Amino acid sequence: xxxxxxxxxxxxxxxxxxxxxxxxxxxxxxxxxxxxxxxxxxxxxxxxxxxxxxxxxxxxxxxxxxxxxxxxxxxxxxxxxxxxxxxxxxxxxxxxxxxxxxxxxxxxxxxxxxxxxxxxxxxxxxxxxxxxxxxxxxxxxxxxxxxxxxxxxxxxxxxxxxxxxxxxxxxxxxxxxxxxxxxxxxxxxxxxxxxxxxxxxxxxxxxxxxxxxxxxxxxxxxxxxxxxxxxxxxxxxxxxxxxxxxxxxxxxxxxxxxxxxxxxxxxxxxxxxxxxxxxxxxxxxxxxxxxxxxxxxxxxxxxxxxxxxxxxxxxxxxxxxxxxxxxxxxxxxxxxxxxxxxxxxxxxxxxxxxxxxxxxxxxxxxxxxxxxxxxxxxx
Amino acid sequence: xxxxxxxxxxxxxxxxxxxxxxxxxxxxxxxxxxxxxxxxxxxxxxxxxxxxxxxxxxxxxxxxxxxxxxxxxxxxxxxxxxxxxxxxxxxxxxxxxxxxxxxxxxxxxxxxxxxxxxxxxxxxxxxxxxxxxxxxxxxxxxxxxxxxxxxxxxxxxxxxxxxxxxxxxxxxxxxxxxxxxxxxxxxxxxxxxxxxxxxxxxxxxxxxxxxxxxxxxxxxxxxxxxxxxxxxxxxxxxxxxxxxxxxxxxxxxxxxxxxxxxxxxxxxxxxxxxxxxxxxxxxxxxxxxxxxxxxxxxxxxxxxxxxxxxxxxxxxxxxxxxxxxxxxxxxxxxxxxxxxxxxxxxxxxxxxxxxxxxxxxxxxxxxxxxxxxxxxxxxxxxxxxxxxxxxxxxxxxxxxxxxx
Numbered sequence: 001x002x003x004x005x006x007x008x009x010x011x012x013x014x015x016x017x018x019x020x021x022x023x024x025x026x027x028x029x030x031x032x033x034x035x036x037x038x039x040x041x042x043x044x045x046x047x048x049x050x051x052x053x054x055x056x057x058x059x060x061x062x063x064x065x066x067x068x069x070x071x072x073x074x075x076x077x078x079x080x081x082x083x084x085x086x087x088x089x090x091x092x093x094x095x096x097x098x099x100x101x102x103x104x105x106x107x108x109x110x111x112x113x114x115x116x117x118x119x120x121x122x123x124x125x126x127x128x129x130x131x132x133x134x135x136x137x138x139x140x141x142x143x144x145x146x147x148x149x150x151x152x153x154x155x156x157x158x159x160x161x162x163x164x165x166x167x168x169x170x171x172x173x174x175x176x177x178x179x180x181x182x183x184x185x186x187x188x189x190x191x192x193x194x195x196x197x198x199x200x201x202x203x204x205x206x207x208x209x210x211x212x213x214x215x216x217x218x219x220x221x222x223x224x225x226x227x228x229x230x231x232x233x234x235x236x237x238x239x240x241x242x243x244x245x246x247x248x249x250x251x252x253x254x255x256x257x258x259x260x261x262x263x264x265x266x267x268x269x270x271x272x273x274x275x276x277x278x279x280x281x282x283x284x285x286x287x288x289x290x291x292x293x294x295x296x297x298x299x300x301x302x303x304x305x306x307x308x309x310x311x312x313x314x315x316x317x318x319x320x321x322x323x324x325x326x327x328x329x330x331x332x333x334x335x336x337x338x339x340x341x342x343x344x345x346x347x348x349x350x351x352x353x354x355x356x357x358x359x360x361x362x363x364x365x366x367x368x369x370x371x372x373x374x375x376x377x378x379x
Numbered sequence: 380x381x382x383x384x385x386x387x388x389x390x391x392x393x394x395x396x397x398x399x400x401x402x403x404x405x406x407x408x409x410x411x412x413x414x415x416x417x418x419x420x421x422x423x424x425x426x427x428x429x430x431x432x433x434x435x436x437x438x439x440x441x442x443x444x445x446x447x448x449x450x451x452x453x454x455x456x457x458x459x460x461x462x463x464x465x466x467x468x469x470x471x472x473x474x475x476x477x478x479x480x481x482x483x484x485x486x487x488x489x490x491x492x493x494x495x496x497x498x499x500x501x502x503x504x505x506x507x508x509x510x511x512x513x514x515x516x517x518x519x520x521x522x523x524x525x526x527x528x529x530x531x532x533x534x535x536x537x538x539x540x541x542x543x544x545x546x547x548x549x550x551x552x553x554x555x556x557x558x559x560x561x562x563x564x565x566x567x568x569x570x571x572x573x574x575x576x577x578x579x580x581x582x583x584x585x586x587x588x589x590x591x592x593x594x595x596x597x598x599x600x601x602x603x604x605x606x607x608x609x610x611x612x613x614x615x616x617x618x619x620x621x622x623x624x625x626x627x628x629x630x631x632x633x634x635x636x637x638x639x640x641x642x643x644x645x646x647x648x649x650x651x652x653x654x655x656x657x658x659x660x661x662x663x664x665x666x667x668x669x670x671x672x673x674x675x676x677x678x679x680x681x682x683x684x685x686x687x688x689x690x691x692x693x694x695x696x697x698x699x700x701x702x703x704x705x706x707x708x709x710x711x712x713x714x715x716x717x718x719x720x721x722x723x724x725x726x727x728x729x730x731x732x733x734x735x736x737x738x739x740x741x742x743x744x745x746x747x748x749x750x751x752x753x754x755x756x757x758x759x760x761x762x763x764x765x766x767x768x769x770x771x772x773x774x775x776x777x778x779x780x781x782x783x
Contacts, residue, residue: 001692004701261778276783283772288773289710296690296707318683374679379658379669 002303004073004295018051024085026348032086039163040207040229041086050119054091055093059101063176064114070240070305071297074075075246076297081251084355086206088122090248091160095241096123099168103185103225103233103307112166114361125237126155126188126211133364135170135238136231137178137329140213142186149173151186151194161209161360164201165190169213175230180231185224192216218328236309239316240362241302249359250298252289253330256352257287260334267339280337287330294326311335314376321369327356327364381640383731392463397470406440407477408433411476417654420482423512438512440482447481447510451490455506462700485509485516485555487639489562492632496579496620505581518636519549519582519606520561520629527768530534530573531627534608536565536580543580543618545588546613551741552761555591555604555749559584573621579625580615582608598754599737641715652745654678654722657729674728681725684718706777713769716759723753 004014016069024045029267032040049055057073059065066072073094080089100108100123115121119222139155151171161167167188175182188195194216199211225233261284265276274280304311331353335342342349360366390765407695419430421438429435441447444458444680458465459781474589490509493502508514525532535549545565555561568576582589588611593601619627625627658678662669686712695707726749727734734749736742760766 002697003690004697004703135582173597190505223404240645261780264780272783273781278771278774278783281525281778281780282779284772284778285770287771288777289714292705292707293684293687293691293714296694297687298688299694318686322687323684345526370679370683373683374675375668377655378667378683379655379664379675 002307003299005071008020008068010073012068013075013079014075015052016054017082020083022087024080024083024087026084026351029084029086029205029351030348035164039307040160041088041163041310044320045085046087046119046123049087049089050117055097055119056091056117058094059097059113059117059213062292063101064110064117068242071299073244074113074302076245077247078254078298083255084087084204084351088119088160090244091164092116095159095237096164096166096168096174099123099125099185099224099233099237102236103230105221105224107221107222108187119220120168121348122156122164123168123283124160126158126161126167126169126210127329128152128157129155131156133361133368135234136180138170138183140169140171140175142184142218144226145217148219148222149184149186150215151188151213151218153213155211155213157186157200158209158211160207161211162197162207167195167211167333168224170191170230170234172226172286173230175228179237180230181209182305183230183234183332184227185230186197186218187211187222187224187234188216188218192218202358204355206355206358218219222256222311233349236312238363239312240305242316242320242369243298243312244287245359245362246298246301246316246323249323249327249356252352252356252359253291253294253326254357256327256330256334256349257284257291259349260284260330261340274337283333283337283341287333290329294322297322314373317364317369317373317376321373322362324360324366324369327360331356339378389733392467394497394689395464396467396471398475399468402444403471403475403477404442406437406604407472407475408437410434411437411478412476413478414476415478415733419478421480421512422482422554422557423485423516424515425513425556427515427555429511432478434478434588435596442511442698448486448490452511453493453507455494455502457506459681462696463551470564475782481512483512483515484518484558484601485514488518488635489516489634490564491635492579492628493619494633496628498616501581501619514560515554516604517552517555517558517561517604519552519555519561521551522548523550523605527765529629532566532577534565535569536567536578536613538567542615545580545582545608545613547699548605550594550605551605552591552604552606553602555584555606556593561589561606561621564629567625568577568623570609574626576623577625577629578622579619580613581615581619582611586613588612595758598751600751600755633764635707635722636698637769638714640759640763641688641711643684652726652730652749654681654707654725654729657726661729661731661733674725677725677728681718681721683715684721686720705709706773709773713766713773716763717766719759720756722757723749727753756778 020101054076055064057068058070061067061158093116100113112121116123127135132153136354141148142151151169167190169186169188171186173184173186194214196212200208200210202208207234265273267274297319334349335353339350341347419428438630444466445683446458449458449460449468450462486509489535490506493505522532522534534549536543536545549563561584563582564577565580566576567578576690588609591604591606592601599734615709653724655678662671664670691707698705730746730749733746735745736750775782
C-alpha cells in the first residue's frame, strides 16, 4: 500500500515532528537570519539530525545507511517543511548522496557515503548557469589535461554551495551547448585551486552560492558516472531531488494552511469571526481539495523511487509542478487572509511565503515541469 | 506474523484475480465488450426489455455469479465479497472492456442506504429486486423550491393512521418516466427545525396520483423529469429509518451519489474522446508537440489533474481497506465534476468547429457526442450538491470553520 503509511513510517513522521518542533522551529531560522550566521544552519542541529539517522535514510546499510526508503525521507522532508528547518538534508543527504549512490565509483561510496550518512561531510550540486533551470544547457567546460581535466565556467543558485565541503560540478566534456549528451559530473573540493565561492543571500534565509571555476584541475578518479554520460546519473538525481522538494513543499503548504485556518477561527471583524464569511470559507475549502490531491501525488512519487523506477520521471514532474502551484496558492492566500499582519516580518507566514518561492525555482519551475510532463505523455 | 498473514491474503487475492479473469473471459459475450451507446444501457424494471440477447445472457450470468453487486450480503443476492475482491472484479471487467450489465440507481444509491437503515422486511422486499433488475428506481430529493437548500423541501406526507397521504412535487427525478418506484424525502413535521421534520419514503409509482413529465435540457436530452404527487396513499411500512429521521438517511445516500458522480468520467456510456488522443488527431503537431502553446498547457493541466484525482481515488480505497479516515472522500465530488467540465471545454477547443455540430451530416458520432456531453457536463457541478455546497460541506465538516 503505497498511499497509506505503515506503522514504522508513521512513527518516523511523529518523531520527526516532535524533534523539529522542539529543536528547530521557525524561530531558529529567524535567529540564523538575524545573526547573519556564516553557515546558515546550526551544525549542532545537523549532527543531531544525523544521529537520528536522517542523513542516511535512503542509503544502503553497507554504506552506513538506514535503508528506510524514499517515503521515509519524504516524511522527514515534509516535517522539515512545516518548521522551515535549515539544514544540509536536501543538498547533501538527498541530492549529493543520490549522485554518489547512482554514479559514484566503489571508492567514492566507501570513502564518502558513510561520511555523508554521519553528517560529517556535506555536498552540493553545482548545476545551474542561468536564472532558470536548464539542466542540459551547460557551458562550463571539462577539457582533457594529461590524465585529468580542467574545469572552467560559472555556476549560479548552488543550493548550500556556500557551506558544502565538496561540490558536484556538472560540466560539458563534449557535444553542443544544449544537449544531454556530453555532460560529465565531477567531485571538486571547495578549497581546490581555482574555485571561488560567493555566498548569495536569498529570500528564504537559507542561502546559496555563485561559484566560479577557473582552470580547476580534477583527476579521472573525481568523475562521478561515465565521461560524457553524466546525464544518466544527473536526471534520476534531479528527479529524486524534485520529489523530495515536493514533500517539503507539502509540509510548507500544510503548515501555512493550518495556521491560516486557525486565524480564521480567531480573528473578529464586523462583530463575527471572519471564518464565518463564505467568501473566505470557499477559498479555504478549495485549498483543502488541492491539499488532498497533492498529498496523494507526493506519496505516490515517493514510493515510485523505491518501487517503480520507470514511473519516476513522470511522477517527479507531476509532483513538482503541482506542489509548485499549491505552495504558491496557499502562501499567497495565507498572507491575504491574515490581512495587515500578514505582511509584517513579525508573523512567521512571511518565512513560508519566501521559502515557497525559492523551493518553486529549485530544479524546475511550474512551466518547466508542465512541458516535461506533456513531452513524456507524447504531446 | 502480521506480514505472513498479509502475504497469504495477497496470494489469495492473486488467485481470485486469475479465476475472475478466466471466468470473465469465458462468460462475457464478445458483443458485450464493445463501447456501449445510451440506447444499449440496460436499466431493468417492470417494463424493461434487454437491448439484445447477448445483453440478457451477460446480465443473467453475472447475476447468477453474484457479481452484479459483489460487495452486498449474499443473503439478499449479493456476492458477499470484500472490497478488495470487488475491486478486482471491476479491474478485470475494465481490462476486457466488459459492459456494465445493469445500470441501476437502486444499486448505486438506494441499496447502500437500505442496507444501512432499512428494516429486515424492507431489505428482503427490495434488495433482491434491485439485483435481479425487476424494479427500476429513481430519486425524489430536489423540489422546484428546494435545490441547494434541500432541507427546505415542502412535499408533505400526512399521517392518516394506516398510511401517509403524499402531496407535492419532485424535480430532477432522473429517469422517472421509466421507473417503477421512487425514494423520496418528504415533510412529516412542518413545526420543527427543517432537517428534523423530514422522512424517507419509498413510493410505488404505479399508485394512483403519481404522474411524471420530462424536462428538456440544453443538451437536447430529457433524462430528468418532474414528478407530481396528488393525494398518493403510501403504506406505513414504506418508511425507512424512522419517522422524521430521513435527513440522516439522505446524507448517507448523498455520500454514495457524490462518490458515483466523482467517478462518472471513467465510465461514460458515450463514445468519449480522450483529450490527448483527440489533440493528436485534430491539432497541428510540430516535432511531436502540440503547436498551439495555450492548448498544450490546457491539456497538460487537465491530464495532471486527472492523474492526481486518480491517485486520490486509489488513496481513498487504500484508506478504506486500512480502516483509516481522511478528508479525501469529501473532496472528490468537487474535484471530479469540475474536472469533467474542464475536459468538455478542452475537447470543444481541440475539435474547433467540428466540435460544434448539433446533429446530422458533416460530423462523426464522436464529434456530435462531444458537444452533447459538453452541454450535459454543466449539470455535473450542480446535481448531487453543487460545487458551492461541496465547499460549504468541506468548510464546515473538515475545516470546522464557524457557521454564520
